[in-house]
Every structure is written in C-alpha cells, then in structure tokens.
Amino acid sequence: MKRPAGVIAVDVGNTAVKLSLCSNDLAVETEAADAANPDWIHRSFALDRSQWCESIVDWVREQTRSEAVSEAWQWRIASVNQRASDPLCKQIERSFPESTRRLISYRDVPMPIDVESPAQLGIDRLLSAFAAHNRYTAPLIVIDAGSAVTVDLVNAAGAFAGGAILPGLTLQTNALTMGTAALPMIDWQNSDVVSIPGRNTVGAIRLGVLTSVTASIDRLIAYYSQRLDSQRLHSQRSSETTQPPVVILCGGDAAVISPHIQSKHVTHTHLVCQGLLDLT
Numbered sequence: 001m002k003r004p005a006g007v008i009a010v011d012v013g014n015t016a017v018k019l020s021l022c023s024n025d026l027a028v029e030t031e032a033a034d035a036a037n038p039d040w041i042h043r044s045f046a047l048d049r050s051q052w053c054e055s056i057v058d059w060v061r062e063q064t065r066s067e068a069v070s071e072a073w074q075w076r077i078a079s080v081n082q083r084a085s086d087p088l089c090k091q092i093e094r095s096f097p098e099s100t101r102r103l104i105s106y107r108d109v110p111m112p113i114d115v116e117s118p119a120q121l122g123i124d125r126l127l128s129a130f131a132a133h134n135r136y137t138a139p140l141i142v143i144d145a146g147s148a149v150t151v152d153l154v155n156a157a158g159a160f161a162g163g164a165i166l167p168g169l170t171l172q173t174n175a176l177t178m179g180t181a182a183l184p185m186i187d188w189q190n191s192d193v194v195s196i197p198g199r200n201t202v203g204a205i206r207l208g209v210l211t212s213v214t215a216s217i218d219r220l221i222a223y224y225s226q227r228l229d230s231q232r233l234h235s236q237r238s239s240e241t242t243q244p245p246v247v248i249l250c251g252g253d254a255a256v257i258s259p260h261i262q263s264k265h266v267t268h269t270h271l272v273c274q275g276l277l278d279l280t
C-alpha cells in the first residue's frame, strides 16, 4: 500500500479526543518517548466543550495549511466511545472528503490477543500495549490512567493477555461528590503536596483517591509479576532467564499518579496515538 503523505491519529476516549498529526517527511521511526518527539503535533480536545468536533476540524486545517488534507492523507481513528466518534467521523467526512478514513479495530493491530473476546476489548488498551511492545521487550505491564484506569499484561510471548479496569481519579472523585452531601470535587491538575494523613476534607479525598488508584496499580503489578514467575517455572523454558516486566504508564492522569506508584515504571504520553502511528 502507498504510504500516506500524512497521518492523523485520533484517540477517542470518554473524557477527551486526542489527536497526533504526523506528516510523511516527519514519520520517522523513533525510540524516543513521544513527549520528546518533535515530529508530531499533539492536541487534546475535551468532550465537555461545545463544538468540540468543529474545533478539531479547525485545528487540523490550521496545522495543515501548507499542504491540503488531500487523498494522500489518512485518518486513523481508535474509539472506545461511539457516541463521540460517530459525529466526529461524519464531520471529518464532510470537511475532508478527499482524505481516507480508517476506523481501527483489533484486526488491524498485528499483535496476538489472548482474551476471551477480542472484539469486546477496548482498542485503546490494545494500541497502547502494541506501542509499548514496539519499544520494550516483553513481558510488559501497560497502565493507562484516563477516565478509567487500565492495567494490562503483555506476556513473555508478546501477546496481549488481559488486565484490570478500575475508575480513574476523576470518576472516583465524582462518585464521592455525587454520593454525599458534603464532599467537594477535586482539581487533580493542581499539584498540591499530599499530606499523610489528610488534614482537611480536600486533603483527605486527595489522599484517599490517589491511594485507591496507585495502591491498586502496585497490587496488580505484584499479581501479574507473580503470575509471570509461576508461568516461567512451569514452562519448558524455565532455565531461561526472563526479565521482570517493564511497567509503562500513560494517560491524562499519568503525571499526577506517577510519583505515588511504588513500582519502578516509565511514563509515556500519548501511547494510544503512538500505536495508531505505528500501524502500517
């Protein structure tokens, strides 16, 4: 297949739509974390803003002014939120009729999948695991801290082996706020020091929810590591030395939770978009 002149990777989540724009001249293979990758332009569009669809189109037009988004451009869309991706796809079709659009499914991702029903698996989980596996040697644990937090295992054979899903920082705080009379909402982006124990309501919620998310992550990493160890013991290859899993963290809340995760890990931003750009 002819290589497209430019690729627009679109990660449609439950809180935001994230776009990475990469033109052909710049589409170089890179080992670098994408935050450090000057070759892409990345932008997040919150779904609670009105006109978010139009904002995306305007932004892409602005970024690609010099080179029209023609048939030589390809959109790669990964969605876990059809209510958002349906209108977005229509808008893209109307605004950029020449370009090609691919709605990415698990069949497009060249990675073995060892779960009961691959069609039910969130494509964001698979793509971030795929992007991580292109950069690190399996086994891997891939954590995406977004609206939901997912903690997924790529086994020693390099297959997506399933994982865990829990509510993210904002969803957990929303549950507290909605379920009580007195508890306020928390702004997770302000980087207040967390005092232990919390000495006021906001501090207590911050400590509680942050611990809920990060302790769960540490426990899941321990579970998966134990499982990898016992699989290795029971396999023929028990004599081989398998490295402990590399832990990779991404998602909108990665920077907030990273300092509170005890297990050794690396942080990557925009791993889902990276996975989309890695596809052929």
Ligand SMILES: Nc1ncnc2c1ncn2[C@@H]1O[C@H](COP(=O)(O)OP(=O)(O)OP(=O)(O)O)[C@@H](O)[C@H]1O
Pocket (backbone or CB within 6 Å): 012, 013, 014, 015, 016, 017, 046, 080, 124, 145, 146, 147, 148, 149, 168, 169, 170, 171, 188, 189, 251, 252, 253
């Ligand atoms: N400017 C922002 N607007 C909204 N949320 C933000 C912002 N910056 C960081 N966040 C945090 O990012 C989280 C959402 O992360 P992300 O954008 O990765 O989610 P998502 O992809 O929509 O979620 P999911 O894929 O789980 O549906 C929210 O929980 C919020 O705390």
Ligand SMILES: CC(C)(CO)[C@@H](O)C(=O)NCCC(=O)O
Pocket (backbone or CB within 6 Å): 013, 014, 080, 120, 121, 122, 123, 124, 125, 146, 148, 150, 165
């Ligand atoms: C878990 C989320 C919400 C994380 O974004 C998404 O991957 C999703 O909607 N998944 C579908 C269910 C599954 O992955 O098994």
Ligand SMILES: [K+]
Pocket (backbone or CB within 6 Å): 013, 124, 144, 146, 251, 272
């Ligand atoms: K996500």
